[in-house]
Every structure is written in structure tokens, then in C-alpha cells.
Amino acid sequence: MKTLDVTLSAAEIQFLGELLQIELIVGMKDSHEHLSQEERETSFREARDALIRKQILFERGTYEIERSHAVLIDAMRPQFTYCRVQHIAEGKQSVIHYHFTPILAIKRTELPNSNLHRIQLVGTPAEALEEIKLSFSMPQVDTADTPLSFTLEEEDFKRLTGPDKYAALDEINPSFGDEAIVSLEAFTASITTPLTAGQVERIVWDEKESKWHDQILHFIIGKAELWRVIPIMGERVQMKITKIGKSDLEQSIDELGLFSSVTSGAN
Template identity: 85%
Template sequence: MKTLDVTLSGAEIQFLGELLQIELIVGMKDPHEHLSQQEREASFLEARDSLIEKQILFERDTYEIERSYAVLIDAMRPQFTYCRVQHIAQRKQSITHYHFTPILAIKRTELPDTNLHRIQLVGTPAEALEEIKRSFSMPQDDAADTPVSFTLEEADFRRLTGPDKHAALEGIKSSYGNEAIVGLEAFTASITTPLTAGQVERIVWDEKESKWHDRILHFIIGKAELWKVSPIMGEREQMKITRIGKSELERSIDELGLFSTVTSGAH
């Protein structure tokens, strides 16, 4: 079953989800959102016929789903942990979706310029976690020589990570003290434009509070360094920038708790 790999349309996934009584496929838009009732019905019939042809669905009145594919779709229930992994390179982004159950993890990748989704069983939660870590091309240095951490106004962060970082640096230096300027200069020298960055977001449904809880880890991959970016809650929008080592980044991903089970009041 570890080699299970299938490509389905959004309508096919939704059809299977409804058969499994899943009201919401986590992290996926409704493929019928802007369709009329007649168009919806036609899409569902097309999805049904396609699934029967692929031998994922049996041609019976009950529309029984072939078990291994039912496992794939069942993992997308809100009761399980959902993770969105975002890669940014050359100002382009790609997003991979992971669905964690207590015993297995599913990866869902949206194929570019199509409505198709590749769904793969990637093994145990621990194996999926290692795959997420390996998916980022990170500098091999385990730790920075000296700690560097400083806080930027959010608008200044956007300017500094824009097309002309050197001009932005000169323009904002006067607003910060000497200690922050040291960090600003090290950060500017390290990062490249366009940026190479990553984001790992964990989202779980809290049944007791009836709302979603999420944790986000965002980092920028420099020439030979890693920079963790943490929004600061307060009256002003600010970003804390910290130079970290590869092992610290991996610990931060571990601390997101991607394959912890959803418990009452989980945060």
C-alpha cells in the first residue's frame, strides 16, 4: 500500500468524499463553487463514470469504493491534522498538502494549470515529517557563529525583501539602533533576491471550540544561513528575524506537532 499513487480531479475527490460522508475536504476548494445546479449534477455524473472506469468505484447501487482509495480520501477529514507546506523560489511558489492521521500520512499535490490532484500515501507520520524537512534545500551549517536577532516594522521587512534590498537598507537604517543595524546588514548580505523561502503551517479543527487552530513556521534560506521570521502581535505589525541553524529549524518543524492527534482545546 505504500506505493499507492493516484491522480484525481477535484470533482472526483469530492464525489468520493461525499460517499464517505466527509462534509469538508480540508485544504481544498469546492470544485463546484461557481457552477449552476445543472452543471453540478453533470459534473457529478462525469466524476462517477470516470471513477468506475478507473476501478476506484464499483458499479453498484451502493457505489462501493475500493478500500485503498477510500483510505486516501478518508485521511482528508477535518478530524485529522492538516499541513500546508509552501516553497518559494524565483518569486514563484508551490504548495504541497499533507494530511496526517495517527498511523499514516497522505500527500496531495495540485498539478499546475489543471484541476487535477496527485494523491500519494507517503508512509507513517514520522516518514512524512522527514520528507517535509528534506523538501527544503537548506544550508548545511548547523548553527550560526554568533546569535543574530532583531525586530523590523512589517513594511520595512517587505521593502528589504523586495527587488532592491540595498536601497531599502539604506533607507531604513536611520529608524533603527546600532544593534539592529548589525542584524539588518547581516540579513541583507545573506538573502538573495528573488527570495528562496519556506513555510510550514499546521491546521487542526477544535471540536470543543468549533474553530480552526493553526501554527505557522516561516523562514528564509540565505546564501549560507537560515533566517526564521516570526510575526509579533501588538499594536504595530512587526517581524522578528532570527538567524538559526539547520538543526534548530528541524526542531521548530517538530514542535509544530504535525501528527499529534486532535484533542479538546488543542492549540
């Protein structure tokens, strides 16, 4: 089954989704949102014809979807777990979407400068989880040898992770105690500019509560260190920054429960 791989436009995915009675594909915008009714109908006809040409859809009185492609689209139901994996490196950002069912995982990648989406079966949930971990170029540090942790105002965090980080550090230092200054300087020295960072977000729909639950793991990759960043909500948003090890990060990704179905409970 791992050979399943197809490239479709947003309109084609939505057409197949409607045939499979999927009302919403999480993490994907409605390509017809701002179209008139006439434009919407034209788009659907074009999507239908393209799918028939690709032999993904068959016209036999009623439309029938080729089974392997139905498996790919069916995995995008909101009842399953959705995961957005974000990479930031060299000043550029990329996002990969994963859809987890209890038995398989689908990866959806938006192709640059187009409305095309590559949809792949990446195997079991465990295999997809391993792929997510390996997608980040993490320093090979197993544990955080020195327990460093400190809190920054959100605006100071943005300045400290920007191009003028050392100038920002001089201004921020006086308001910190000795221990926090050591942590702050270690963090500033380890991160590179442009920033290298990653984010893994788990989103599930809770049918009982009729609402979305999401968990976000955000981390920064230094020259030889990893730093977990947790927003603390209050009157002013603060960022708690903690030095962690590679195994700590992998455990945190595991703890997101990416292939737990909503029936097992959303956190």
C-alpha cells in the same frame, strides 16, 4: 501500502468524499461553488463515470469505493491534522498539502495548469515529517554561531526582501541602534533575490471549541544562513527576524506536532 498513488480531479475527490461522508476537505476549494444545480449534477455524473472507468468506484446498486483509494480519501477528514508546506524560490511559489492521521500520512499535490490532484501515501507520520524537512534546500549550517535578532515593520520587511533591498537598507539603517544595524546588514547580505523561503502551517479542527487552530513556521533561506520570521501583531504588524541553525529549524518543525491528533490537544 506506500505504492498507493492516484491522480484525481477536484470533482472526483469531492464525489468520493461525499460517499465517505466527509463534509470538508481542509485546504481544498469546492469545485462546484459557483455552479448552478444543473451544472453541479452534470459534474457529479461525469465524476462518477470517470471513477467507474478508473475502477476506483464500482456500481453495484450502491457505490463501493476500492479499498486502497478509500484509505487515501478517508485520511483527508478535518478531524485529522492538516499541514500546508509552501516553497518560494526563483520567484515562484508551490504548495504541497499533507494530511496526517495517527498512523499514516497522505500527500496531495496540485498539478500545474489543471484541476488535477496527485494523492500519495507517503508512509508513517514520522516518514512524512522527514520528507517535509528534506523538501527545503537548506544550507548545511547546524547552529547559529552569532545570536542575531531584530524587528522590522512589515512594509520595511517587504522592501528589504525585494529587488531594491540595498536601497531600502540605506533608508532603514538610521532608525536602528548599532546592534540592530549589524543584524540587519547580516540579514540583507545573506538573502538572495529572488527570495528563497519556506513556510510550514499546521491546522487542526478542535471539536470541543468548534474552531480551527493554526500554527505557522515561516523562514528565509540565505546563502549560508537560516532566518526565522515571526509576525508580531499590534497596531502595526512587525516582523521579528532571528538567525537560527539547521537543527533549530528542524526542531521547530518537530514542535509543530504535525501528527498529533486533535484528541491530544491543539496548541
